[in-house]
Amino acid sequence: MQELAARQGLGAPEYEVSAREPEGFLAWVALGGKIHGRGLGLSKKEAQQHAAKAAFAQLSGEG
Numbered sequence: 001m002q003e004l005a006a007r008q009g010l011g012a013p014e015y016e017v018s019a020r021e022p023e024g025f026l027a028w029v030a031l032g033g034k035i036h037g038r039g040l041g042l043s044k045k046e047a048q049q050h051a052a053k054a055a056f057a058q059l060s061g062e063g
Contacts, residue, residue, distance in 0.1 A: 015051065037050075
């Protein structure tokens with residue numbers, strides 16, 4: 001996702017993770033000041049990975 005974002009001139013991804021929700025952690029990734037992906041996971045790392053996958057899908061036209 002980082003390489004794809006760089007090719008599109010969006011810069012480095014910035015991740016934010018919410019406090020633990022009943023379902024797990026909620027993370028989102030912003031590129032160029034805009035949120036491109038959200039993810040839910042049982043750990044912060046898992047939530048960030050799901051957010052990255054969602055952002056990649058959106059940026060590559062798959063989502």
